[in-house]
Amino acid sequence: MLNAEKRKTILLLIPVVLILVGYVLYPSIATIVESFKQKGVFSMENYNDFFGEKSAANFEALWNSVYISLLSVFFSALIGIPLAYIFNRYDFPGRQFFSNIAIMPIVLPSLVGVMAFMFLYGEAGLVPNAIKDLFNLSEVPFSIGGISGILLVHAYTMYPYFYMTTSSALNNIDPSLEEAAYNLGSSKFKVFWKVTFPLLTPGLVAASLLVFMVSMASFSAPFLLAGGFRVLSLQIYFSKINGDLEMAATQSVILSVVSISFLLFMRWYQSRKDYRMASKGIGAHRSEVNNPVLKGVMVTLGIVAMIVLLLPHATLLILSLVPEGAWTWQTYPTAFSLENFRLLFEDPNIWDPVRNSLIMTCLACIGVFIFGIITSYALVKRSFIGKNLLDILVMIPWALPATVVGMNLILAFNKPSPFSFGQILVGTFWILPLAYFVRFIPLVVRSTTAVLEQMDDSLEEAAQNLGAKWFYTFRRVVIPIIMPGVLSGTLLAFVQAVGEFPTSVLLYTLSNRPISIEIMNQLRMFNMGQAAAYGMIQVGLIAIVMFIAYRFFGVKSENTL
């Protein structure tokens, strides 16, 4: 029986399925197909080449990617977990302030963050050179680059995943559990290892896998810091630049397989272990630090951490004030002015990337906003056959590294296809907003789904019972209620799209180059000041949007992360 409900479901699903098939599934398949072709003929040669002796570089890159990712997990955990424990379990002056600072790395777009690290700790960086001058050394005492650089950047940008999951897990632990253990005679040490830590493990495993996946996909850090060091995400880019699309496809497939298997492992693990708290109404409990020495140590630690965490932001701000030519061969910049920001409004060449970024990001955000609402609604509130399949399709762009998403789109739309209305999209303006859109679908769908699942079905039924038609109910009841979730997802999409580098670098054209690409160009011309100024603009845009979202829609930035 095709009743009204089913008709509505089908009408809702048609656009969702079309978009997902056209822009997620079809491009992925295009990549897989391409990876099995050599000079247009079907063969396994590419895979033979990848694992064979012919190009040891590829296999080495895969291995490097994996072990960098493992080390990134280790270092991020090393910073994130203790920090979270200290900030959530001890009370000392400035605790609240420091814990707010602790998630600051997140507002730094990846490319900008890497750039700031280069300025700070690189070969010509401010910190090594300052030390050199201070102690009259003949050479810089240290500088980051290659693997150490990548690891440092990864640890800096990815420890918040650990910090945040540990914090929320700690706050969710019912204090009475630990009190029960003390009451039964356990020592402090034992309580931590036997009660607290096991309760943290599900969150920690999730964070580990997340960091692992993010560092497997990491592109900006190796791009700027790797030197001769090879990682897989970068190899894809080089293959593409060299015009070997078939090899790029093969590398993409292999990188995706690694990423997706980790994602599947994560899902399996999460479904297996569920330590949900049985009790409700949990109050935070922090022990106050009374020992003055310990108090001093903690505050100092907090201040040092704050300086280290904010140094990149500060460097960026200072360097953005350095006009062109004032910091080339000199150890330190020699002049400061607002020149870079002035040029922004006067030189159309410099303004263009900002405008491009804004337009393309807004287009993608409008897209994910609408698509996210419809898709989440269909997934949560409608029943139909193949729901799991649709769910997987939605999450694919999240599991795929950005570079792979870019490659997928190249291979799908470098020839006319029905999904691009018979046009070739590669090399046009539209390919980039499309890439951003595809990349950030999962963010909005996930945050919207979370809110929708909280919304009881009876609300819709109540509206219907009072005489409201479906669309009226959707407009007046459903959308207002889920708006916070949709907005926080869209906000996160905006933040990431503004700083998006890997897909941009694969797909940009001269006329639609976004800020990130221009940063790269300015760096190549050793115009550090302008690059930093662009970085500041990205940070500024993100800050403005976050502020507006918080102020007018009550969306908290932490909730989105």
Place this chain on the structure above:
Amino acid sequence: MSTVNLSEITKQFGNVTAVKGLDLVIKEGEFFTFLGPSGCGKTTTLRMIAGFYFPTKGKVKFNERDMTSVSPEKRNTGMVFQNYALFPHMTVFENVAFGLKVRKINKTEVKRRVEDVLKKVRLEQFIDRQVSQLSGGQQQRVALARALVIEPDILLLDEPLSNLDARLRDEMRTEILRLQREYGITTIYVTHDQVEALTMSDRIAVFNLGECQQVGTPTEIYNKPVNDFVAEFIGETNLLPVEREKQEGEIFTFSSKDLEQTVHVAHTELNIADYNDTDDLYMSIRPEAVEISETPIQAENVFSGTVTLVQFTGESVHTFVKINESVTIKTTALNRGPSTYFKEGTQVYAYLPENHIRVIPEAKGDK
């Protein structure tokens, strides 16, 4: 106002039959209750009347109109949900006005009617509050007001009091009944609470396992249950499996394998329910009908036993009398002061008056 006519309603979810062949007529202006344990099909039936489910078989009629496949928004029923389903992003006024706005009623009229109904539920001073700022009982009344303001043909209440604490529940019972009488709306009330059902309803339908066991007024349901399920579900009772022995004039005798003596039951419609020869029979006697005394009673159906437990509830005293290893009879008497309480261990005689026993068949259906 409408009558509701359900004929041969069956609802299946996959392999599970939630409601089986239900026939019911709910009269105009009646307060009708669906009573039953969870999973008995009462809410499913209500939702078929509201239009959220469509019956697999059978017909739903309001008056003479066939509503079987009419969508919910066109039925003009007012429903109060178990969790109230108030729109969290709207104020009290906006919640109540929702149904009126949908009906495209002009603004001044909307305002007048909302104020009117809020006065009736005594919430006029909360008109501009956000619903989250209200207490449970107040939210409940907003939900009622929202359902009443559209002047529905039928008011549907789905366990509306189950989220309230005991005292508030008492208060809201009276409140709902007052509003229902005032508006005179045909009302269908779903509950698993027998006290609510008995105190509020004009008629009750008792559900179990998707089937309606009995329809009747509260006194009929309590005093003349048609089977052991109804007897046990509504109120307290002592149930014993019995077999028919013989008839002596106006008295029937029954024997039980758990009792040495036979049980005598008056042959009236009140004391013996309809049954078939193949049915397993039970005798049921309400605790308040059993008389106990320390001195022997000269009558039929007197059993001697030991007091095993005395429970004091305030208004009444429950005394459990153990007749033998397998039979313990629960008795209830109003509290008449400490001197009347029995001590545990006392030998007593329990008298089951023959005109208070009811013999009933076992409920049909898969157990």
